[in-house]
Amino acid sequence: MQVTIIGNGNMAKGIGTRLIEGGHKVTIHAKDQTKGKELAQLLEQDHQDIKVGVETIGSNPEDIIIIAIPFGEVESVAQKYNGFAGKVVVDITNPVDFNTFQLLPERGESGAEEISKLLPNAKVVKAFNTTLAGTLVAGKVEDKELDVFIASDDQDAKEKITELVKTSDMRPIDVGPLSESRHLEGFGLIQMKIQDQIGTNWMSALKFLG
Numbered sequence: 001m002q003v004t005i006i007g008n009g010n011m012a013k014g015i016g017t018r019l020i021e022g023g024h025k026v027t028i029h030a031k032d033q034t035k036g037k038e039l040a041q042l043l044e045q046d047h048q049d050i051k052v053g054v055e056t057i058g059s060n061p062e063d064i065i066i067i068a069i070p071f072g073e074v075e076s077v078a079q080k081y082n083g084f085a086g087k088v089v090v091d092i093t094n095p096v097d098f099n100t101f102q103l104l105p106e107r108g109e110s111g112a113e114e115i116s117k118l119l120p121n122a123k124v125v126k127a128f129n130t131t132l133a134g135t136l137v138a139g140k141v142e143d144k145e146l147d148v149f150i151a152s153d154d155q156d157a158k159e160k161i162t163e164l165v166k167t168s169d170m171r172p173i174d175v176g177p178l179s180e181s182r183h184l185e186g187f188g189l190i191q192m193k194i195q196d197q198i199g200t201n202w203m204s205a206l207k208f209l210g
Contacts, residue, residue, distance in 0.1 A: 007068035014136025022168030027053035112181035
């Protein structure tokens with residue numbers, strides 16, 4: 001599949017690593033072109049036959065778009081694109097107020113649903129918000145594949161992301177409609193809160209066993 005990743009931070013690196021390992025084509029859209037090119041070079045370094053594209057934010061995206069930027073930046077970035085209509089847009093964000101360490105949306109709502117309102121003609125999917133960047137680069141935790149929880153109201157979009165995850169050596173888990181993103185974002189918040197306590201240096205994973 002051809003995938004646009006908006007962002008050039010740790011999560012863009014982690015997801016890009018997994019997708020390239022799965023044989024997918026990745027293009028990075030970065031506000032800072034120097035950082036975008038640096039990330040592209042990192043992603044290419046172990047894959048001589050892979051070329052990672054780099055474009056500016058606002059360029060025409062592929063049919064699958066992964067938003068790998070902080071939640072607070074999504075609205076301004078969305079305003080720079082006119083190519084979201086009909087595309088599958090994956091929201092990986094955790095909408096957290098880092099002053100209070102609480103979720104930003106009102107109780108019963110989710111950041112993913114707010115993003116779907118910003119992009120009413122896109123097919124929004126929540127995924128990857130509980131997979132930490134370092135674990136994505138590593139590919140596994142304690143030799144176990146990563147679980148990626150997926151929520152969306154669009155079945156076709158959900159199936160595309162399910163296939164993207166599966167072919168990138170991770171386990172997709174369908175948790176239902178986009179409204180379930182509130183619970184996924186809650187998982188993401190708890191995961192961030194306990195990192196110092198569990199001492200895994202941000203290399204933990206949420207995994208169903210049995």
